[in-house]
Amino acid sequence: xxxxxxxxxxxxxxxxxxxxxxxxxxxxxxxxxxxxxxxxxxxxxxxxxxxxxxxxxxxxxxxxxxxxxxxxxxxxxxxxxxxxxxxxxxxxxxxxxxxxxxxxxxxxxxxxxxxxxxxxxxxxxxxxxxxxxxxxxxxxxxxxxxxxxxxxxxxxxxxxxxxxxxxxxxxxxxxxxxxxxxxxxxxxxxxxxxxxxxxxxxxxxxxxxxxxxxxxxxxxxxxxxxxxxxxxxxxxxxxxxxxxxxxxxxxxxxxxxxxxxxxxxxxxxxxxxxxxxxxxxxxxxxxxxxxxxxxxxxxxxxxxxxxxxxxxxxxxxxxxxxxxxxxxxxxxxxxxxxxxxxxxxxxxxxxxxxxxxxxxxxxxxxxxxxxxxxxxxxxxxxxxxxxxxxxxxxxxxxxxxxxxxxxxxxxxxxxxxxxxxxxxxxxxxxxxxxxxxxxxxxxxxxxxxxxxx
Numbered sequence: 001x002x003x004x005x006x007x008x009x010x011x012x013x014x015x016x017x018x019x020x021x022x023x024x025x026x027x028x029x030x031x032x033x034x035x036x037x038x039x040x041x042x043x044x045x046x047x048x049x050x051x052x053x054x055x056x057x058x059x060x061x062x063x064x065x066x067x068x069x070x071x072x073x074x075x076x077x078x079x080x081x082x083x084x085x086x087x088x089x090x091x092x093x094x095x096x097x098x099x100x101x102x103x104x105x106x107x108x109x110x111x112x113x114x115x116x117x118x119x120x121x122x123x124x125x126x127x128x129x130x131x132x133x134x135x136x137x138x139x140x141x142x143x144x145x146x147x148x149x150x151x152x153x154x155x156x157x158x159x160x161x162x163x164x165x166x167x168x169x170x171x172x173x174x175x176x177x178x179x180x181x182x183x184x185x186x187x188x189x190x191x192x193x194x195x196x197x198x199x200x201x202x203x204x205x206x207x208x209x210x211x212x213x214x215x216x217x218x219x220x221x222x223x224x225x226x227x228x229x230x231x232x233x234x235x236x237x238x239x240x241x242x243x244x245x246x247x248x249x250x251x252x253x254x255x256x257x258x259x260x261x262x263x264x265x266x267x268x269x270x271x272x273x274x275x276x277x278x279x280x281x282x283x284x285x286x287x288x289x290x291x292x293x294x295x296x297x298x299x300x301x302x303x304x305x306x307x308x309x310x311x312x313x314x315x316x317x318x319x320x321x322x323x324x325x326x327x328x329x330x331x332x333x334x335x336x337x338x339x340x341x342x343x344x345x346x347x348x349x350x351x352x353x354x355x356x357x358x359x360x361x362x363x364x365x366x367x368x369x370x371x372x373x374x375x376x377x378x379x380x381x382x383x384x385x386x387x388x389x390x391x392x393x394x395x396x397x398x399x400x401x402x403x404x405x406x407x408x409x410x411x412x413x414x415x416x417x418x419x420x421x422x423x424x425x426x427x428x429x430x431x432x433x434x435x436x437x438x439x440x441x442x443x444x445x446x447x448x449x450x451x452x453x
């Protein structure tokens with residue numbers, strides 16, 4: 001497994017339990033070099049491209065007609081094109097190319113259903129954009145071609161610089177109406193990029209972006225690794241690890257202002273921050289007692305409570321959606337596996353993974369029904385999901401070096417990092433393993449994605 005960051009080092013020692021924890025501390029110390037951290041660097045941007053690699057064969061055919069535009073006002077954003085991309089990228093829809101459309105209606109009365117039926121469309125979407133002062137009113141209508149009836153009508157009003165967000169809102173509405181599941185097109189992701197500046201000189205950035213990589217903004221930049229980003233429940237803050245003071249240190253940063261606060265700088269490891277569902281606490285991995293254990297940090301007073309107390313390496317803690325359970329990785333059974341225990345500490349740890357010799361980096365789905373993890377079999381690391389009701393584990397990807405899975409807010413998709421042709425990229429896979437797409441950074445490598453809750 002590639003040792004790219006603090007969590008990678010911890011997992012290395014999980015796979016080699018005979019090595020002493022002091023060796024881990026010494027190894028980490030070699031990484032703690034001088035770092036120049038530039039906070040909220042608005043000038044740095046990341047360009048990402050999306051490629052659908054596998055999709056469902058029974059996807060719905062949908063035609064999103066170009067929207068009517070305000071007179072004498074050429075728009076810089078193609079709303080219909082964004083909606084087409086959103087729906088096609090989900091894997092559940094095949095979006096008709098504009099060049100194959102027989103007509104371009106903007107009003108319901110202009111739709112001739114027989115024409116859309118003749119070219120095999122299940123649904124058609126039309127819309128209009130009207131300007132009013134500093135705002136745009138975006139109207140959308142969704143029609144069932146076979147039934148010849150309107151299924152959904154939506155009006156979204158946004159400032160003139162927010163047409164892309166309006167398109168994503170409309171995509172969410174279409175997705176919810178046709179699939180019965182909340183869309184993720186208005187959600188955001190965080191991820192870390194790295195690129196070579198010169199020999200022995202790298203640049204690392206922590207980015208936040210729309211779910212599809214658009215509108216990316218760097219909130220932290222460093223010549224040394226930044227790692228383990230995690231979103232607060234309200235989406236207003238990020239917790240992450242940096243080495244700017246020559247020791248691993250956990251920060252909480254407010255996105256609207258760029259202001260940040262150091263919340264953990266203890267001797268040894270400070271890693272893997274994870275927000276509690278109420279936004280008042282963080283679960284952390286600390287080795288301040290000489291061993292890697294899980295702690296709970298109350299953010300109001302920065303008070304600590306030790307949760308795990310074993311001789312094993314306990315790390316990568318995360319909370320259940322109801323806040324009652326902590327999920328973490330431990331080698332207390334000699335091999336890295338996933339364990340759960342009450343977040344209040346009143347009860348012991350219980351092992352929940354038994355399929356395979358290696359299961360790590362577990363994360364709950366938002367509905368609490370699934371856990372995603374990195375699983376190793378026959379030397380390959382792939383993304384898998386555990387159904388908590390049935391106990392069945394399903395492999396979703398092929399590996400060989402997949403890592404850092406994170407659920408979408410609707411629990412239907414997982415974003416993760418993988419290696420493709422000697423390049424580190426992000427990918428997504430639906431929880432049934434059917435629909436997959438790659439999200440590639442145009443320059444350098446991308447890793448450690450985190451989907452906003």
